[in-house]
Amino acid sequence: MLKAIRKRWQHWVNQRIPRSDQRAFGQRNIFILPTGAGVVFGFLLLIMLITGINYQNSLIYLLTFLLGAVAVAAMHQTHRNLSGLELTLIQAGEGFAGDLIPFRLRAVSPRHDTLALSLACEDVILTQQHIPAGQQADLHLSVPSYQRGYLQPQRILVETRxxxxxxxxxxxxRPVTSGIVYPNPLVAPDVASTVQDGEEQSKSRSLDGNDHADIRPWREGDMSQRVQWKRYARTGEMVIADWEGEQGSPHWLDYEAFAGTDRELRLGYLTHQVLERSRNNSRFGLNLPGQVIEPDTGAAHTNRCLKALAIFGLEQPREGGPLLHGTRAGEGAGRAAHAGGGGLA
Structure with missing residues (x-):
């Protein structure tokens, strides 16, 4: 019964407050109720009124009606404090799964000061924000993330007392713009890309005492784990071991290189490789099914690759649609999706 009532209430609220990155608060979309302290205050006023009636005491009447007038004035002032406020989502942040993702909002109160304003999303609360009349203030609210993908908060609570x-x-x-949650980086096994970049291959030579590997000179972008450090210490020549069957280019991070691995693990491995190449300022490209990002360097290239990994296989959330990733509401659905499609190559 309670679940059905809650569902009807949420449906009514969603119709009354549709998704938008900008909201002006007024008579139609502001709700007001007594707090716990307000309920106790009203109960005490009732007791005082009954006491005044019982004893026919004018001073008790005076104090009761005076405090009652203060309560009515406080109710109007509380509503007025939020009325007229304009709140706009300026920027939805990015981060890794499990982090708090920053959302930047701009608040404007054109008619009067807005005092002691609070914003909240799930368990994160931003309190005691003051917006002077006719001025704007940028507020930074951190939204919890749980899985990679789009992070679209179901609701951001705006309140005042x-x-x-x-x-x-x-x-x-109820914002439309979504934040981006990157996969958690996982240390990747040493695998070779299946992508050929057309570069002229160096002449290979058999590795001493090993019939299943060739060696070639080190090139920019090669992983440090593949360097033959013992040979480097002995001869000063930095070479890379190319094991039999490894013909891919070292400049490519390849989804298909982790054959037989769960999709989310592959994305975690690729995220770690992207961060490692970025730290080393190495040139690299990203090969995903249906999307290829050509080799490049720099922060913009890194962000593009991380975003591609974050939203791989997902659709942009829409009004009324399920949020499969990124939010608490979609966590259960996301796990079910992983269970059904975890072995997807």
Missing amino acids: FPFGLFRAWSWL
Whole structure:
């Protein structure tokens, strides 16, 4: 019963407050109710009123109606404090799964000061934000992430209890723009790319005492694990072991190189490789099914590769659609999807 009531309530709220990156709060979308302290205050006023009636005491009447007038004024002021506020999502942040993803919002209060404003998303609360009249303030709210993909908060709570904490006025911002959650980096096994870049291969020579590997000179982009350090210490020549069957280019990070591995593990391996190549300022490209990012260097190239890994196989979330990744609401659905498609090559 409670679940059905909650579902109907959420459906009504979603219709009344559709998704938008900008929201102006007014009579139609502000809700107000007494707080716990407000309920206790009203109960005490009722007791005082009954006491005044019982004893016909004018001073008790005076104090009761005076405090009642203060409560009514506080209710109007609490609603007014939020009324007229304009809140806009300026930038949805990026980060790795499990991190707090920063969302930057801009608040403008054109008519009057907005005092003691609070923003909240799940367990993260941003309190005591003051917006002077006619000015704007940038607010940074961190949103929890749980899995890679798009991070679209279901609701960002906007509330105030100013001036006395007797009433709570609140509403929501339901943003359209999504943050990006990268896969968690996992240390990748030493595998070779299946992609050929057309570069002239160096003449190979048999590795001493090993019929299954060839060696070639070190090239920019080669992983340090493949360097023959003993030979380097002995001769000063830096060479790489090319094992039998490894014909791919070292400039490519390849999804297909991790054959037989779960999709999410592959993406974690590739994320680690992207970060490692970026730290070394090495030139690299990314090969994903249906998408190829040509070899390049720099922060912009790294961000492009990380974003491609984050949203691989996912669709941009839409109004009313399921959020399979990135949010708590979609965590269970995401696990089910992984269980059904974890072996997808």
